[in-house]
Amino acid sequence: HGMPTKLQTTYDVLGMQGYDAVAYSTMFQITCMKAMAELAAFMDLPSDVERYNNAAAAAVEGMETVLWQDDMKAYQAYYEPANGRAIMADTFYAQVLAHSVGLGTLVNETRLGMHLDTEAVTNYDPFGLKILTGRTHGNSETEKDIWMMAPADHAAAMLRIRHGTVEEALEVGGRPYKR
Numbered sequence: 001h002g003m004p005t006k007l008q009t010t011y012d013v014l015g016m017q018g019y020d021a022v023a024y025s026t027m028f029q030i031t032c033m034k035a036m037a038e039l040a041a042f043m044d045l046p047s048d049v050e051r052y053n054n055a056a057a058a059a060v061e062g063m064e065t066v067l068w069q070d071d072m073k074a075y076q077a078y079y080e081p082a083n084g085r086a087i088m089a090d091t092f093y094a095q096v097l098a099h100s101v102g103l104g105t106l107v108n109e110t111r112l113g114m115h116l117d118t119e120a121v122t123n124y125d126p127f128g129l130k131i132l133t134g135r136t137h138g139n140s141e142t143e144k145d146i147w148m149m150a151p152a153d154h155a156a157a158m159l160r161i162r163h164g165t166v167e168e169a170l171e172v173g174g175r176p177y178k179r
Contacts, residue, residue: 001066002058004029014088014132019078023067027094027106030059034103056106063107074118075111077132087122089129089150091115096153099160113163116154120172128175129154151175 003026008017016022033056040048067075069085077088092115098106105112123129128146155173158164 001062002055002060003062003066004059016078019080021062021066021079023063023075023077023091024088024093026059026063026067027092030056030063030106031094031098031103033059034098034106035101038103060107064111068108068111072118073111073114074122075107075115077135086132086134087115087119088132089119089123089147090131090153091119092157093149093153096156096160099156105161109161112157112161116158116163119154123150126175127178129172146176148176 001021003021005020006017007022007025009022009024016024033052037049037052037056040046040052063075066079069076072085072087074087075091077086077091092112095106095112098104119129122133123131125146128148129150131145131147131150151173155169158169158172159166
């Protein structure tokens with residue numbers, strides 16, 4: 001499926017290294033492969049450009065075929081059918097970084113918008129976004145925690161793909177500051 005498997009993330013408390021495919025890790029892989037392709041192009045290394053672009057394309061295909069769920073209108077946080085279909089609030093942090101350095105939108109833009117809509121509702125908290133919702137096992141108390149950077153990343157992604165209104169983006173992005 002082209003996605004990294006069993007990788008630890010900065011969200012170590014969630015135990016993402018136990019899953020074969022994790023959207024958060026995959027988005028970082030895609031971002032890194034696209035950046036490497038840009039560097040290889042700058043260095044005039046066409047075979048490396050092709051290799052990195054192919055690796056990025058394979059990971060995008062995995063996101064779109066393995067992790068995208070039509071009925072949820074979202075990318076699930078990881079692939080493990082027996083463990084629920086979770087949504088992670090900061091799945092698209094790497095997408096925000098990719099936008100920031102000029103790499104563009106890395107996944108299907110329409111689906112990204114739908115995912116952000118679903119995340120805003122499913123992971124809703126009046127003071128931000130819950131880190132993870134929908135998992136059937138794990139540390140349910142930690143998963144209810146609010147991840148302070150996720151609302152800003154969510155708002156930045158909305159604005160970059162011109163999804164929703166500025167007011168809607170700022171409503172989610174401003175939640176942590178309502179305390």
